[in-house]
Amino acid sequence: MNTKPNNSQHSPPTEPTSIANLLAEARRRLLAAGIESAGLEARLLVGYQLNMDATRLIAHGEQALSDDQIGAVRALINQRVDGVPVAYLLGQREFWSLPLRVDEYCLIPRPDTELLVERALGRLPDGPARVIDLGTGSGAIILALKSERPRIEAWASDTSSGALAIAAANARDLRLDVHWFRGHWLDAVSPRPWFDMIVSNPPYIGASDPHLEQGDLRFEPRSALVAAGSGLSDLATIVRQAGRCLRPGGWLLLEHGHTQAPLIRRMFEEHAFVAIASHRDPAGHERVTEGRLADE
């Protein structure tokens, strides 16, 4: 990195050549683009491009930057102003305190999904157990579970090979063992009472939902977000298939949209689940439903 002062005679004095000036410019542009956490994002993006953490950015605020560095930072800010999610620009998002790589092939893991992880941990037996995460995306859920319960035999699937590639890279980085396979829900899994737990955060947004045209969702894979039948068809497929591969007494836990809980509970009932309960996120919305497959 160029740490030499920039003594160029040609720069007009108002040109933002120091780190502090560039940070202020980035913040202004992000704010003008309607980004609420503009200050934080400015530090993240400038720091990422300059390879400096927030403390160093502040401590070295007076440091002058080269034209190349300034150009690179501005190009990154332009992308953010155009709406590209900050997680894709940084190539990373933290989930359950695990740093996960993310790219445009996977959904950006949401804090909401930590509710599913919490509930799943509450239902996992202490000893060994076989757990599968369907539609794993970045691997967020199964990696969080495996990090907490190293003794589980962890499985995960996705239809997207791009998502599986990033999930496997995350597992390597975190040194967590997961069996990955490509497949559509449980289609490729042989029907026998094999798993102690099935978890999934499947697509559950209806195709005409206006939220799809807002924020990060515009840039995330549609296949990770949208399901037919007003967003219910993948949830329904999983509930229908789950009984074939869960052992009696095994648990199914699903994340879903905040208006879908009564319908999901009904589906669970119709497919021989008992102890059915929905759980609320911090905003008070029912976002996770769980149930235990009835004993034979």
Ligand code: GLN
């Ligand atoms: N399981 C992943 C997550 O929760 C991906 C979910 C998805 O793509 N719908 O982040």
